[in-house]
Amino acid sequence: xxxxxxxxxxxxxxxxxxxxxxxxxxxxxxxxxxxxxxxxxxxxxxxxxxxxxxxxxxxxxxxxxxxxxxxxxxxxxxxxxxxxxxxxxxxxxxxxxxxxxxxxxxxxxxxxxxxxxxxxxxxxxxxxxxxxxxxxxxxxx
Numbered sequence: 103x104x105x106x107x108x109x110x111x112x113x114x115x116x117x118x119x120x121x122x123x124x125x126x127x128x129x130x131x132x133x134x135x136x137x138x139x140x141x142x143x144x145x146x147x148x149x150x151x152x153x154x155x156x157x158x159x160x161x162x163x164x165x166x167x168x169x170x171x172x173x174x175x176x177x178x179x180x181x182x183x184x185x186x187x188x189x190x191x192x193x194x195x196x197x198x199x200x201x202x203x204x205x206x207x208x209x210x211x212x213x214x215x216x217x218x219x220x221x222x223x224x225x226x227x228x229x230x231x232x233x234x235x236x237x238x239x240x241x242x243x
Contacts, residue, residue: 107210114203121199125192132185139178146171 146168153164 107206107213110206111203111210114199114206118196118199118203121192121196125189125196128185128189128192132182132189135178135182135185139175139182142171142175142178 149164149167149171
């Protein structure tokens with residue numbers, strides 16, 4: 103049974119690690135989306151600055167740029183919300199896998215404790231027998 107539990111623990115540790123890796127990838131993707139949003143906002147600010155410096159040139163191009171930038175911003179916001187939902191699901195998967203791992207680790211811990219108690223009990227029985235034998239020999243002599 104000890105090998106079975108050890109194998110189950112190893113399997114569940116692997117699953118937890120895999121789910122953590124997946125969660126890490128999702129966090130990275132979420133950070134990339136947030137960075138894209140910041141870059142877009144910086145680009146809009148830069149275009150606004152340029153438009154203020156040269157209003158005659160910006161008259162035609164800035165309006166289209168701004169509309170497109172706002173569309174992209176909405177797309178990025180939607181992607182961020184979707185990614186946050188994926189992250190939450192992955193986080194729940196990691197927590198569930200970790201709880202399962204803990205169940206098997208606790209079972210192994212309890213098994214080892216019972217094994218140690220049984221070994222201690224057998225040792226006590228053996229010591230009692232030795233003491234009884236010594237006492238009997240002492241009475242005989």
